[in-house]
Amino acid sequence: MFFDPRYFIFMIPGILLMLLAQWKLRGTYGKYREVPNSRGVTGAQAAEAVMRRAGVYDVGIEAIPGELSDHFDPRAKVLRLSEPIYYGRSIASLAVAAHEAGHAVQQHVSYAPMTLRTGLVPVVNIGSNFGFLVLFGGLLLNSPTLAWAGVLLFGASTLFALVTLPVEYNASARARELLEQAGLVTRDEYGDVRSMLNAAAYTYVASFAASLLTLLYYVMLAAGVGRSRE
Numbered sequence: 001m002f003f004d005p006r007y008f009i010f011m012i013p014g015i016l017l018m019l020l021a022q023w024k025l026r027g028t029y030g031k032y033r034e035v036p037n038s039r040g041v042t043g044a045q046a047a048e049a050v051m052r053r054a055g056v057y058d059v060g061i062e063a064i065p066g067e068l069s070d071h072f073d074p075r076a077k078v079l080r081l082s083e084p085i086y087y088g089r090s091i092a093s094l095a096v097a098a099h100e101a102g103h104a105v106q107q108h109v110s111y112a113p114m115t116l117r118t119g120l121v122p123v124v125n126i127g128s129n130f131g132f133l134v135l136f137g138g139l140l141l142n143s144p145t146l147a148w149a150g151v152l153l154f155g156a157s158t159l160f161a162l163v164t165l166p167v168e169y170n171a172s173a174r175a176r177e178l179l180e181q182a183g184l185v186t187r188d189e190y191g192d193v194r195s196m197l198n199a200a201a202y203t204y205v206a207s208f209a210a211s212l213l214t215l216l217y218y219v220m221l222a223a224g225v226g227r228s229r230e
C-alpha cells in the first residue's frame, strides 16, 4: 500500500496530547485520592447531596469496579461510580462524584449541549467506524464525492468531541457550585476540587484536538482526489 509521512505529522501531536492529559489526570487523581475531605463524606453521599440540592430525585447511584470508570448513564438514570470514588472520603471522591451528579442535573434541566450530544451518538458510531473506509473508497476509486462523504461522516465524531467540551466543563461548574451550596467544601477544598476536575477535562480537550487533526488530514486527502487524474 502507500506510505504517507503526513499521516504521522498529523497523528503524533494528537496522540502525545492525549498521553500527556492521561498522565496529568493519573497524577492529580493519585494526589487527591490521598487527601481526606474535611466533612468526611463519601463520594456516594456527595453525589446524593448535589442531586438533592438541584432537585433531582429520580437518579440512582451504584458502585462499579475499576478506576476512573465513573459515568452517568442517562437512559438508565444511574450514576455509576468506581468503588474508590463511591466509598472513598477523599477530595477526589468528592470531586468526581459531584461531577457525575452534575451530568444528572444537566439531564434534569435539559441542558442543550447535552441534548445535542446525546442526539449525535448514533451518527458518531457510524462516522467513527465507517468514515475512514468511505474516504478510503473515494481515494481508491478516485471519486471526490465518496471521499468528501467519508470526511463528513468522520466530521460528525469531531463535532461530538467538540460538543463534549461544554458538557464536561458545565458539569464541573455545577458540581463545584452545588458542593459549595451544600456546605461540603471549604475555600481551600473548592480550589482542590477545581484542580481535580480540570485535570479530567483536559483529557476531553486532548481528544478533541486529536480528532480535529485527524479530520484535517482527511480533508487534505479528500482535496487531492480527482486532481491526480491523468
Ligand SMILES: [Zn+2]
Binding pocket: 099, 100, 103, 168, 171
Ligand atoms: Zn463528565
